[in-house]
Amino acid sequence: MKSNEIKEAALKYFTIHGYEGASLSQIAEEVGLKKQSIYAHFKGKDDLFLQVLRDAKEAELSSKLHYFSKVDSQNPEKDLYGFLQLVIDLFQKNELLRFWLRMTFFPPAHLRNEIGEEVADIEEKVQSVLEGKFQDWIDAKVIVHDIAKTPTLAFVGVVDSILIELVYVNDEKRLKDKLEACWSVFWRGISHS
Amino acid sequence: MKSNEIKEAALKYFTIHGYEGASLSQIAEEVGLKKQSIYAHFKGKDDLFLQVLRDAKEAELSSKLHYFSKVDSQNPEKDLYGFLQLVIDLFQKNELLRFWLRMTFFPPAHLRNEIGEEVADIEEKVQSVLEGKFQDWIDAKVIVHDIAKTPTLAFVGVVDSILIELVYVNDEKRLKDKLEACWSVFWRGISHS
DNA sequence: TCCAACTTAACGAACGTTCGTCAGTTAGCA
DNA sequence: TGCTAACTGACGAACGTTCGTTAAGTTGGA
Known part of the structure; x- marks a missing residue:
């Protein structure tokens, strides 16, 4: 085709x-x-762009949701770290993800609102799944915290910092160092001492 | 002028x-x-662009270094959190910072290498200052960790996640939530239990 | 089976517009 | 009188888009 x-x-x-x-x-x-x-x-440039955008959104959403639907262990350390590696892998191998990242960060001005809605949609879905997982782990007393939202947002923050590293330079060594640093501090921050 | x-x-x-x-x-x-x-x-569009870029780099570098030169307490909790608020403040009030962020993330293709060098330069300077601070705090036994690099990179990660939040939507409530979440988990991750 | 009607994909040519850039000229000020 | 900063005018190139026209493929009825 x-x-x-x-x-x-x-x-x-x-x-x-x-x-x-x-x-x-x-x-x-x-x-x-x-x-x-x-x-x-x-129909034109916008039409082409928006079709690619929707493909990218679909790819982003489905691959993330697929990971969490497959993984159902009681081991947050493994599951969360695995998710970080999934994100790295997706970004490095899948151009749709790089496209999605660029266009959601800095959308073309005349499509700003349209793209903003797609972002809000996907953001909310991923975050709610994540928050559910964290709530389970809190209930099972395998991690600390009273409300699930705090570790959820902090974990999204770790994902963000990895994404930035990927966009910025994509130096394999730097990426590895940053991943280990962010992860170890994060994990110490949510697990029982 | x-x-x-x-x-x-x-x-x-x-x-x-x-x-x-x-x-x-x-x-x-x-x-x-x-x-x-x-x-x-x-001389032309490139010349204008590069002059603005250098202004932005200067603004970014000097404001961050100025903060750390002024602050010299033995209280990392205050100093680091203050730095996060400085970044938020800079980004919201200073257009140079938003420009710098966009152009370092996604530089115009024909100036990629030129911009990459500026980024590496500034990145290295800020990180070395930060690492020195963390080393002091480790020596003073006010935070944990054996090597300074780990908390340094993790803290840069927190800064990154805040920047992403600022770029993404700039919803005041969301920003506040994320800042608190990232900060509290980070701080628990580097301080004595 | 054959032919006409229709659809699809690609084309060259051209549209009006905007782009960044250069050359020459004018107005104001030291 | 120079110098500078602004102007007008024009340049080739590229932009996204529309038009009319081919050529190939598909479909449906006699």
Whole structure:
């Protein structure tokens, strides 16, 4: 299917150059087409962009939810650390994730609200699943804290700091150091002394 | 000085629309000039951009170093939390910081290496100051850990997660919750039980 | 089976607009 | 008189988009 080839090329250029920096002629050339031919598959640049965006959202959401649905142990140390590695793996191998990250951080101005809603939606779903897990662990007295929201937000913070490291330089050594540092301090912060 | 007015307008548009999305005509109009007149002050778009970038780097570096030079107590709880609030304050009030963040995360492709060097430079300086502080606190036995690097990187991680929250939505309530959560878990993670 | 009607994908050409940049000129001030 | 900063005018290039036109493939009824 040619539409998918176009979306793949679009994904690549949007990720590298951003919305404004990516041109339809470059994208078309990548798949051996003239830019006009894109209009046989998409209404325009915005339409192409938003379809890629929805694919990215779907990829982000499903892979995260899939991890938590599969994992159901009573071992938060293993599950949470595994999630961090999942995020690293996703980001390094899946261009959709890099695209999603860039466009949610700095969306094209005229699509700001539209994208903001998608972000809020996904954010809320992931956080509620996570919070449920933490509540279970608190009830089972395997981690400390009275309310689940605190460790949930703190863990999301650890994920954030890893993402920043991935975006910033993607130096394998630095990433490993930061992951270990953030994780060990976080874990000490939520587990029984 | 008109050059500064131009740089201020450029800062604004680069921050909102990115390098490619910001146009010289918009910037010029903002200060009541024609776009061609910008060339009386700057060699071109890149020159203008790089001058703003260096201003931003200077602002980022000096404000952070200034904080740590001023603060010299034996109270890491106060000093570190104060630093987090400084970052929040800087980001919310100083557009240079938002510009710096956007451009270091997702630099224009043709200036990637140039910007990467500036980032590495500033990163190294801030981290070494921070690491020195943590070493002092470890020696004074006011926090745990054997090596200073671990709490340093973890603290940088907390800063990162706050920055992400600021970029993402900038909802005052959410920000406060996340700050408290990240901070309390971090602090429990590095202090004596 | 065959042909006409329709659909699809891609094209060249051109649209109007904006982009960044350069050259030459004018107004004001030291 | 120079110098500077602003102007006007124009440049080639690229942008996203629309148009009309092909060529190939699909469908449906006689």
